[in-house]
Amino acid sequence: MKHFSLVIFAFVVALHALFANEANAKDIYFDSKWTLWQNADILIWTPDKEPAVDMKEFCLSLRRYNSGIGDPKCRLFGEWERDTVAMRYATWLSSNIEPGLDAHHLKARHPAMMAKFQELEDKIVLYIADKGSNLTIAIFDETSSEPKAAGTVTKTADKIAQGDEIANAFFGRHTKRRLTKEERLKMETEPDDLYKETPTFRSWAGISAGYAQAQIPFTPHNWYKRKVKSRVSNYRATRDSVSLWNFMDDSTPLFTLYAGGIWFGFIGGEIFYRYSDHAVKTDDRDSVYEELDHWDFAQHEIGLNVMFARTYEPFKWLDLHLFAFLGFQYSFYSEDIELKDSKKKPSREYNTRFKTEDPYKGALFGFGTQCVFLQHYGLSVRTGISSRGKDIYTEPSPDAAAEPTTIGASTVDWFISVGLEYHWTPFK
Numbered sequence: 001m002k003h004f005s006l007v008i009f010a011f012v013v014a015l016h017a018l019f020a021n022e023a024n025a026k027d028i029y030f031d032s033k034w035t036l037w038q039n040a041d042i043l044i045w046t047p048d049k050e051p052a053v054d055m056k057e058f059c060l061s062l063r064r065y066n067s068g069i070g071d072p073k074c075r076l077f078g079e080w081e082r083d084t085v086a087m088r089y090a091t092w093l094s095s096n097i098e099p100g101l102d103a104h105h106l107k108a109r110h111p112a113m114m115a116k117f118q119e120l121e122d123k124i125v126l127y128i129a130d131k132g133s134n135l136t137i138a139i140f141d142e143t144s145s146e147p148k149a150a151g152t153v154t155k156t157a158d159k160i161a162q163g164d165e166i167a168n169a170f171f172g173r174h175t176k177r178r179l180t181k182e183e184r185l186k187m188e189t190e191p192d193d194l195y196k197e198t199p200t201f202r203s204w205a206g207i208s209a210g211y212a213q214a215q216i217p218f219t220p221h222n223w224y225k226r227k228v229k230s231r232v233s234n235y236r237a238t239r240d241s242v243s244l245w246n247f248m249d250d251s252t253p254l255f256t257l258y259a260g261g262i263w264f265g266f267i268g269g270e271i272f273y274r275y276s277d278h279a280v281k282t283d284d285r286d287s288v289y290e291e292l293d294h295w296d297f298a299q300h301e302i303g304l305n306v307m308f309a310r311t312y313e314p315f316k317w318l319d320l321h322l323f324a325f326l327g328f329q330y331s332f333y334s335e336d337i338e339l340k341d342s343k344k345k346p347s348r349e350y351n352t353r354f355k356t357e358d359p360y361k362g363a364l365f366g367f368g369t370q371c372v373f374l375q376h377y378g379l380s381v382r383t384g385i386s387s388r389g390k391d392i393y394t395e396p397s398p399d400a401a402a403e404p405t406t407i408g409a410s411t412v413d414w415f416i417s418v419g420l421e422y423h424w425t426p427f428k
Contacts, residue, residue, distance in 0.1 A: 027099070027151050027152045028149070028150075028151035028170075029100075029101065029151045029152075030103055030147075030150055030151075031148075031149040031151075031170075034139060034141055034143070035122075036066075036069065036124070036171060036173050036174070036175045037122050037175060037176060037177075037178045038176065038177050039069075039071050040062075040069060040070075040175075041124065042058070042072055042073065042124050042126055043077035043123055043126065044074060044076050044077060044126050044128060045080050045086075045090060045125050045126065045127050046076075046090070046130075047091050047093075047129055048129065051076060052159070052162055053159055053162050053163045053166065054159045055075055056074070057159055057163050058074050058166070059074040060163070061163035061164045061166070061167040062171055064167070065167040065168050065172060066171055066173075068174065068175040069171070080116070083116075085110055085112045085116075088110075089108055090129070093106065093127060093129065093147075094131070094136060097129075097136050097138060103144075103147050104146055106138075106146055106147050107144075108146070114145040117141075117142060117144065119142075120140070121142055122142065122179065123141075123142070124139065124140070126138075128166075130155065131152070131155075132155070134152040134154060135152060135153050135155050136150075136152055137149075137153060137166060137169070139170060149170055151169065151170070201261055201262070201425065201426060202265070202268075202423060202424075203259070203261035204370070204378060204421045204423040205422055206257075206258055206378065206380060206421030206422070207255075207256070207419060207420060208256045208417040208418060209253065209255055209256075209419075210254045211416055212251070212254045212386075212414065213250050213251040213413060213414060214251075214413050214414075215414065216414040217414065227243050227246045228245065228250065230245075230246040230281065231283040232247055232281055232282050232354070234349050235288065235350060235353035236349075236352065236353055241409075242410055243409075243412075244278075244356070244388075244408035244411040245411060245413075246281075247280060247281065247354060247408075248278035248279065249279045249281055250278075250413060252277060252278055253276065253277075254274060254276045254415055254417060255275045255276070256273065256274045258270055258272035258273070258419075260307065262307060262321075265310075265311045265321075266308065266309060266310075268306075268307045269304060269306055269307060270304070270307055270327075271305075272304075273300070273302050274300075275299065276298075277296055277299070278297050278298075279295070279296050280295040280297065282295065288347060288349050291339050291350065292339060292340070293338045293341075294336070294338055295335075295338075296337075297333045297334065297356065298333070298334040298336060300333075301329045301331045301386075303328055303330065303364065304329075306325065306326050306327060307323050307324070307325045308323060308324050308325075309321050309322065317374055319371075319372040319375065320372075321369065321371075322368075323367065323370065324365075324366070325365065325366055325367070325384070326364075327363065327365070328362065328363050328364075329361075329362050329363070329364060329388070330361055331359060331360040331362060333356040333358065337353075354407055356407055357406065357407060357408060360390055362386060362388035362389055362411075363386070364385065364386035364387065365384055365385060366384015367383070368381055368382025368384075369381055369382075370421065370423075372423050375423065376422060376424065377422065378419075378423050379418070380420075380421050381416075381417075381418050382419075383415065383416040385412065385413070385414050385415075386415060387412045389409050389410040389411060390406050390408065390409050
């Protein structure tokens with residue numbers, strides 16, 4: 001048991017030493033997204049008299065620590081080491097690469113030096129500066145005049161081990177196939193991801209399905225209890241006639257056809273047609289409805305929205321458009337009522353049933369998001385509040401008492417929908 005305890009203790013000490021050495025062996029200050037090409041050309045650039053690594057051995061280190069790198073080529077970047085501007089920048093880097101600095105703090109400012117980075121094509125520059133007990137490392141490529149990665153590794157006398165240390169710390173990423181001259185020429189004509197132009201106009205058409213109800217989420221139920229529980233007696237009598245939901249079922253599926261467009265990714269418009277079907281809430285205790293087979297109203301709405309949007313591109317294959325909308329609509333109701341086959345003649349109450357007004361005018365507002373895949377195929381989710389009503393004010397007249405009551409002077413509901421869309425850019 002005593003020997004077993006000693007073995008465990010020795011194992012823990014060795015493990016601790018291993019992690020401590022690993023932690024002390026390298027210190028990465030920053031490492032941005034840069035491309036490591038297959039069969040890469042690595043140009044080693046140093047302000048020191050002697051490079052800290054052996055070129056051939058460093059290529060072998062790369063192959064040992066990254067099996068996808070293929071057959072890399074490593075050489076000393078003598079052209080820059082003989083250039084006064086490049087060596088001034090190399091010396092400045094040696095004195096200024098420190099923890100806590102971002103890449104833009106280390107950017108080359110001299111126009112001649114900036115031009116040198118642009119001429120690298122797909123070659124990778126590995127900067128190595130001897131700092132005594134450590135080596136300062138930086139990675140450069142053609143895409144920027146600032147380092148893509150920087151940090152330090154522990155200096156060792158063994159150049160093979162030194163190459164392994166650098167390869168392990170900075171070259172362990174996935175590799176990409178090197179582009180042909182034709183592919184590079186095409187890529188150079190493409191706009192930069194960060195600065196590409198937004199299309200002047202983006203348009204879409206879609207169809208959606210959703211749900212609507214009188215109660216707005218997170219509001220008290222007692223605000224709606226009276227109208228939701230209301231029932232129509234004798235074909236026309238309700239507790240009040242202000243809202244259509246006193247007469248019809250408010251909870252119903254909602255279907256929408258729509259098309260729209262947006263300018264400069266910010267402001268746009270949309271036209272729409274919405275359809276829903278609402279059953280009349282007849283009072284089952286009323287015997288007058290024994291003659292009735294069904295009684296429904298189809299709701300048809302057409303309108304126009306003004307939209308304000310903000311676009312994000314989390315991935316190259318996905319565009320995310322967050323938007324808010326504000327619009328107006330006209331609502332029409334089509335009655336569908338039928339008696340039972342056994343009933344040949346309707347009752348007097350049937351002939352004096354309530355009638356809806358046409359058209360109702362209203363507004364709607366809300367917000368949503370469009371997820372556009374591969375620039376064309378969209379999935380949209382939106383929610384909002386819509387209203388419809390009639391002006392109940394009329395000029396005073398001697399016959400005012402005989403005027404029928406306005407049905408649905410103010411009707412409000414909440415809706416949510418999910419749609420499938422197709423997007424295109426008619427012009428740029």
